[in-house]
């Protein structure tokens with residue numbers, strides 16, 4: 001269904017007079033666009049409508065938006081390619097539309113309404129201010145009137161809503177069509193990267209049962225540096241120095257953690273420790289890493305096209321990278337059979353490669369790697385897989401998102417070898433949860449050394465990187 005069909009399908013929203021009519025029409029509009037909507041959604045729509053009635057400018061915006069649609073007709077959304085022209089037309093028409101408003105608007109309200117309508121039409125509707133706000137790191141649209149944002153590690157419900165389901169769908173269409181993708185009933189989920197690097201995921205009915213949902217992981221304009229992470233308490237300066245030594249000393253490092261714990265961010269930070277004279281190849285599903293070194297080759301996997309052809313997987317890219325004479329390979333995340341190629345790369349002269357694995361603990365990441373290697377379909381015996389893991393991976397740095405909203409390194413473990421069929425590892429640092437919370441509910445603990453002497457000190461020494469053993473007792477103390 002084309003955009004215009006969908007717009008045309010909007011029921012009598014413009015014809016309604018009273019608030020009730022409008023709200024009912026908005027409910028219908030949401031229903032019209034969602035096939036086979038479950039009963040629970042109807043109930044929640046009623047509740048949502050009541051909540052939205054508190055926004056004093058909502059009705060003004062809705063009327064102005066509709067009047068503009070009528071005035072500018074199909075041009076309003078069909079000229080997405082020419083934003084400047086569209087902006088000019090909307091800016092020209094809007095004052096006239098607003099002047100027809102019966103509600104008396106103060107000058108302040110008028111300016112605000114003007115801004116919001118421009119955002120709705122030219123930008124991304126109610127999420128536009130969130131996209132602009134550098135403190136917002138994640139935007140989660142669970143439904144057209146249910147928007148959550150993450151700020152400073154905490155998730156809040158935002159006081160904003162799309163006009164209706166159609167409005168949300170138009171914004172999603174706009175975002176994905178700009179990057180050459182589409183989302184509709186036949187391909188109801190899409191992953192894409194915006195031109196600014198932000199990562200988006202959209203799911204729409206029929207797989208999204210309560211209407212479309214959109215998740216945006218914002219890309220910070222300036223990537224976090226090691227100093228930022230120290231400032232946030234993710235790392236202490238001493239741990240940062242240790243990680244630098246491990247990267248310079250060519251250890252193969254796995255960054256682990258759950259969803260959104262900051263794995264990619266930490267991978268980016270530790271990648272900045274890679275020596276400038278080395279040839280680095282980065283491989284990602286969606287390019288998020290930003291390395292400052294000169295000698296960097298970046299590759300991005302590609303999903304299949306609509307006919308199901310042309311897919312290039314992380315696995316293909318890792319294999320290809322081996323033919324490009326890399327000194328180091330940095331893989332954004334291994335999540336399937338690519339793990340086998342990555343382990344082989346680490347075991348065959350590409351020491352010092354870095355990657356992330358989604359896992360609940362360092363120990364869990366070993367099990368995850370095993371499963372992923374099996375996905376490569378090579379039918380390897382489990383012991384052989386474990387041997388590959390034990391000899392490939394040197395260090396595991398685990399991140400957690402704590403209850404206080406901070407993201408911290410909570411464990412650093414070293415893989416020491418095999419005992420029988422088991423991969424052995426020792427914890428070098430663990431987070432001190434026992435230190436409790438301060439008056440603001442923040443964890444006071446830090447990463448403490450377990451006192452064990454890392455075995456990798458010898459490997460580091462082979463690469464000319466020396467860390468005094470007595471450092472270890474002190475690691476974690478921020479002074």
Ligand SMILES: Nc1ncnc2c1ncn2[C@@H]1O[C@H](COP(=O)(O)OP(=O)(O)OP(=O)(O)O)[C@@H](O)[C@H]1O
Pocket residue numbers: 137138153217218220229232234257258259260261262263264265266358406407408
């Ligand atoms: N150490 C940190 N302190 C505060 N915020 C952080 C930190 N690291 C990352 N973030 C923020 O947290 C969000 C998630 O970060 P990131 O993409 O690195 O996580 P991830 O673990 O790779 O997520 P995913 O599992 O989705 O790949 C981003 O918005 C990022 O800006």
Ligand SMILES: [Mg+2]
Pocket residue numbers: 263264265333
């Ligand atoms: Mg990531």
